[in-house]
Amino acid sequence: MRASRAAALAALVLAAGTVLPSAATASAAEGPQVGVDSTWFPVSNYRILDTRVGNGAPSGKVGPDGVVKLDIRKILGLTSGATPTAVVMNVTAVGATDESFVTAYPDGGALPTVSNLNVSPAHQVTTNRVTVQVGTDGFVDLYNHVGNVHLVVDLQGFYTAKGANGYPGATFTLGTPARLLDTRTEVGGHPGKLTGGEDGVFQMDVSSVAPGGGDLVVQATVTEPTQSAHLTMYPALQAPWRTSDVNFDAGQTVTNLSYVYAGRDGLALYTNSGATHVVIDYIGQFQNHGLSGDAGTHGLFVPANPTRVLDTRKGLGAPQAKPGPGSTTRVKVTGLNGVPEGVAAVVINLTGTNADQDGHITALKAGDPVPGTSNLNYAARQDTAAMTIVPVSADGFIELYNPHGTVDLVADVQGYYTN
DSSP states (O other): OOBOHHHHHHHHHHHOOOOOOOOSSOOOOSSOSBOOOEEEEEEEEEEEEETTTTBSSOSSOBOTTEEEEEEHHHHTTOOTTOOOSEEEEEEEEESOSSSEEEEEEETTSOOOSOOSEEEOTTOSEEEEEEEEEOOTTSEEEEEEOSSOBEEEEEEEEEEEETTTTSSOOEEEEEEEEEEEEETTSSTTSOOSOEESSGGGOEEEOOTTTOTTOEEEEEEEEEESOSSSEEEEEEETTSOOOSSOSEEEOTTOOEEEEEEEEEBTTBEEEEESSSEEEEEEEEEEEEEEOTTTOOOOSSSOEEEEEEEEEEETTTTBSSOSSOOOTTEEEEEEOSSBTTBOTTOSEEEEEEEEESOSSOEEEEEEETTSOOOSOOSEEEOTTOOEEEEEEEEOOTTSEEEEEEOSSOOEEEEEEEEEEOO
16 A cells, blocks of 8 residues: 555644774663564655754764654654554765764664764765654654764665554565566666666566555665766656665775555656666565454564674674675574564665675574675775565574675664565
8 A cells, every 4th residue: 555645644643984882782771672563654755854954863974973853743744543563764965074884773762882874074975774662752863973964864764563553565575586686687687787767767567466556665876876876766668766775885895775655557766867787685674454354363563672793893793704605694683682583574774884895784584595685885994774574584683795805794683574
């Protein structure tokens, strides 16, 4: 179900390197470790914060130890009794003056020792998808560690407690990881770079995973761009949306998890400038249960306080050593800070740091064959983060496969999906 901002939320109202934080042990913000079973309500992407123009906060860069508070309940037009359990946002940092990180967390709790976005003056624009629990007062906080930086936030959707608003919402179904498009090859039907402007829009066929369209979750990667620009994905045959899924500098390789709506005619891909290769990997999709159906018990999202489960720099969750070429790092993600055994998947923020060369990481269910997809792409001697959704084995593990080079890996759990 694709809801407009007004339609989806009216229903609720009527119903009621870079410096990375280090941790020697798993850490989380104060308050409940995990939230409640929740269902998904997508909204058409819209901008809820832009400190460059004073949208959502005073105009001006966020300073060192600065916190921007987002009144999610007010932004969505909800009553006090209809606070979402979590939101999904695209967070973009622009014009950072120092090596720093940005952390999103529920208002009212302690600042967690995790990060969502790693920023550097070397890149004018840095972006990452964020799933964050909403505070009981309806606020989400964004914290900047050092230096000054503009913050831009696009909202993609929200979760509410199952049945809390009289509508079932949508639940998440994991798919078989699959590469839908790779413009470096023939995969997906667009050999060659995507070119900027509306004349370069590519209408991508997604019928192999979503006949008739729907709300998809994909990992989108751009590589070898000729100019700084952004990639936007939206229903095929529509005019380009005025938001972005991936922001990138010239020559940069960037991956971002994207919640996209494909229409009956597929998914449109648009970049505003230059030319770039694009890779799209399928992760899963949301199943709509109509206006009066039952969401059931499978694929419900449970938000969690951000919890670090892996840091190879510190020996947390794995040996204290950089994973080398061809290595697989096995990570326990259940039984920690309220995440139970038997979950279907976890939402994690995965960071690569101290890499000796450019590379990528594939995240997968422990014990499964390594798919031909990627979840994180990083550059040598830079810290790069990407949110992703990873299926979990019956004994509570995921695996991170590194095909080449050496790199430290950090993983923070942000929530899970029920099995």
